[in-house]
Amino acid sequence: MEHPPRLERGLIRVPVTDADELDASRVLTERLHQVDALLERYATIAQLRAKPTSELGDDDRRTSWLHLSHFVSSCMSMATDSLASTKQLLLPDGEQLEHRVTAQFPLLRSALESAATALWLLRPDSQRERIVRLLQVRATDIEFDLTLVKAAAGLVDLSTSQGRSTSQAAIRGAVARRKRHLEQMSKIASAAGIDSAEYINGAPGYGDIVEQATDYPDLNGANASTVWRLISGLTHPSPLRMMSTSKHGDTVDNDDGTLYVVASMDLGNTTTSLLAAMTTYRQATETLAARIARVHTRP
Template identity: 30%
Template sequence: MADVDRRLDEELNRLNQLEESLRDPQGCVARPNSDLSADVARLPDIWATSVVHRSLRHAIECLYAAGTLLSDGEWLHAPFVLARGAYESSALAVWLLQPDSADARLSRLIAQHGDSWRYSEKAYGGTTLDDDGFHSERRQYAAKMSAIAGVNKSECRFPGFERLIESVDDFPGQGESLLTAWRLCSGVSHAKTWALNEITVEVDRLDESEHLHFSARVPNRSLGVTFLGVGRRTVERASIVLSIRTSTRPHGIRMQMRRSTADS
């Protein structure tokens, strides 16, 4: 228990540091002669820096809330639901910034923008409110973005979060990979029995018949802290890639992913 509390405190402290770094508006500005300044010149109406900054703030808030619930020690499922949201937001940031090709980055930015407005239109359509043609206008503009940016329209398709996360998975096939953690947390989000069993610890069991039993379960705080670290790690990764893309070229910023004892 003491070790879990220590690890949780370390994760929360690191999240605080990440949140403080995002408070500096200069950290998300594309400097002259940087990769993203060139992207803005080609597509001036949508900035990847704004999307990424918003995504990372969202991820950190979800992770900190999950950590707070883990501190309480009574919540079985909610920390993992929050972790899923953080994984998707931080993975989106990595996905938008990861390609070295400007065409690929712009295609992904346009895809994200179109997907966002598509869901906005669906949500708005479920109300009696009149959007005064706003969503139709945005849809038409999104269709023109590929021509403005000079990219292939067929490449501007949002892949969905499972394929997106698979494409940026940090440690494929290993226990703490981002994709593995996301799949489990997605199962928890939909209250899948297998997933709910995986994230809890059975402390008592009463068998009523061959196919019926009652199970008393408690939170698996150690797994929760591990999954908190997966999210924090992805936010850190996105932050580094953001620095690479917003810094004036030439620069010597590089990133190398490796497992540490804290992630094993």
């Protein structure tokens, strides 16, 4: 009796042979080779010190010690690392593309969210609006910090005096840090004529940040936020998103009520996601450069 061929299951490596996919591979590879130039451009801008008379310098003066430039730098450092890691993941030898099913999407989501947050902070021409947005993200950050510390403190062995002391000290430190931040935020807001209701509830979600940051003639906020939603569904488990974004081979009936099919991530989804992250990163870099170079004009 002849047995049917054994079907491989799980993750398997398959070569790209389809003509359209080969073209898509070349497009994606070309985009990945453009990443280094983007990162080098930001590295150059990041070395510049904003003069006190510049827009960014005056933003920092008004937001000390929670400087706007510090939050932007943190965002761009994360975006830089995520973009560099995406290239290393997909072009491990620098030349040959190794396309993954989903591993690139958490990196691309991080790159897009981080670059978009930097751009969202920098983009408004109104200094007051830039300060409001900084206070919003700072409010979100300090609340998450306290939540994390409390959760971590709960993991300490509370049956011992040392454990209880360690847990309580960590929480006291986080509460004191939150208080210092909120007091400084209040001083910054008061000096800029900003009511606490404008920032105390924190920043909008990342989908809104991405759309607002890119909702300008030179970018398309709706497109970028749609890409963010695509990436989000490929970062967390979503069978529906996996099926809707994959290319499928022939279906085989397993004779037990289930079907077997080889599915691979559509190369176009990775290219689109990479392009959204790169474009937002580039715009954040150039907006930062402009805020450093432009002289602040007092109203």
